[in-house]
Amino acid sequence: xxxxxxxxxxxxxxxxxxxxxxxxxxxxxxxxxxEYLQQRKIKIILNIAHSRYAFKPRNxxxxxxxxxxxxxxxxxxxxxxxxxxxxxxxxxQVANAAPACVAKFIDFESxxxxxxxPEYMTQLHGNLLVPKDHARIRFRGMLDSxxxxxxxxxxxxxxxxxxxxLLDDLNDILGVLRDMMRCDVLDEPFNNERIIGLTHAELRExxxxxxxxxxxxxxxxxxxxxxKVYALLNQLRTSVRETEVSxxxxxxxxxxxERKDIVEGLNRLSxxxxxxxxxxxxxxxxx
Numbered sequence: 428x429x430x431x432x433x434x435x436x437x438x439x440x441x442x443x444x445x446x447x448x449x450x451x452x453x454x455x456x457x458x459x460x461x462e463y464l465q466q467r468k469i470k471i472i473l474n475i476a477h478s479r480y481a482f483k484p485r486n487x488x489x490x491x492x493x494x495x496x497x498x499x500x501x502x503x504x505x506x507x508x509x510x511x512x513x514x515x516x517x518x519x520q521v522a523n524a525a526p527a528c529v530a531k532f533i534d535f536e537s538x539x540x541x542x543x544x545p546e547y548m549t550q551l552h553g554n555l556l557v558p559k560d561h562a563r564i565r566f567r568g569m570l571d572s573x574x575x576x577x578x579x580x581x582x583x584x585x586x587x588x589x590x591x592x593l594l595d596d597l598n599d600i601l602g603v604l605r606d607m608m609r610c611d612v613l614d615e616p617f618n619n620e621r622i623i624g625l626t627h628a629e630l631r632e633x634x635x636x637x638x639x640x641x642x643x644x645x646x647x648x649x650x651x652x653x654x655k656v657y658a659l660l661n662q663l664r665t666s667v668r669e670t671e672v673s674x675x676x677x678x679x680x681x682x683x684x685e686r687k688d689i690v691e692g693l694n695r696l697s698x699x700x701x702x703x704x705x706x707x708x709x710x711x712x713x714x
Contacts, residue, residue, distance in 0.1 A: 433459040447472050468681050471537050532556045552614040566677035569670040570608050576666055577601045580659045590712035596623045617688040622699040634698035641709040657707055664700040
């Protein structure tokens with residue numbers, strides 16, 4: 428089976444930037460060629476000459492593109508004898524080899540499939556795998572850290588006899604973050620209408636005009652004299668902003684953006700925490 432090298436691809440694509448590259452029938456990509464296409468964010472469509480070797484996803488959500496003759500390459504990262512083993516064997520050689528295990532996982536980027544999940548990979552959703560340092564997984568790590576920070580702040584507020592209302596608002600923030608994580612992992616739409624009891628329009632209005640609603644100046648800079656709780660809320664606000672940036676990076680596909688529902692949700696969360704800081708300065712958490 429002929430191998431397409433990085434040099435061949437560079438020569439073929441030097442004057443173009445296609446959205447996808449279809450591997451011709453009877454050929455495979457070298458690892459360097461695959462990396463070259465991924466770096467240029469060109470979707471790889473792998474060809475399969477003998478459909479009986481193709482792994483058929485259980486449902487559409489598990490498929491990388493349409494499940495057609497050009498969906499998956501049986502010859503790349505083919506799993507044999509219960510182990511992940513990359514091979515460039517011809518179809519006849521594969522047919523004569525020891526029986527292959529049922530493929531359980533698909534590489535989200537390349538379409539290669541595995542009988543077992545490699546240690547360096549994790550599930551994006553369904554049975555789609557990505558490396559553990561993939562932008563989507565880094566974003567989920569940020570979401571996880573953000574939830575941990577909320578719980579830590581709640582613990583400190585509770586142990587110091589802080590406001591019940593503040594704990595409840597923090598719990599609402601935590602619930603939104605957990606729902607966001609669930610929707611990302613399950614690849615479901617993220618829907619949220621209220622945070623800390625306010626609609627999105629009310630969040631925006633209060634965040635942009637705190638003097639009107641709380642008699643507090645716009646974005647009072649944190650200072651140690653304002654106390655530990657205010658400093659912690661400010662840390663939470665900055666962490667939400669960092670997570671939002673991570674989401675934008677994770678869901679950018681070339682010049683387009685996916686999951687705008689999640690990015691918008693993080694923007695609203697940032698406004699909500701800013702409002703909580705204003706409420707704290709206005710002594711509304713002492714009522």
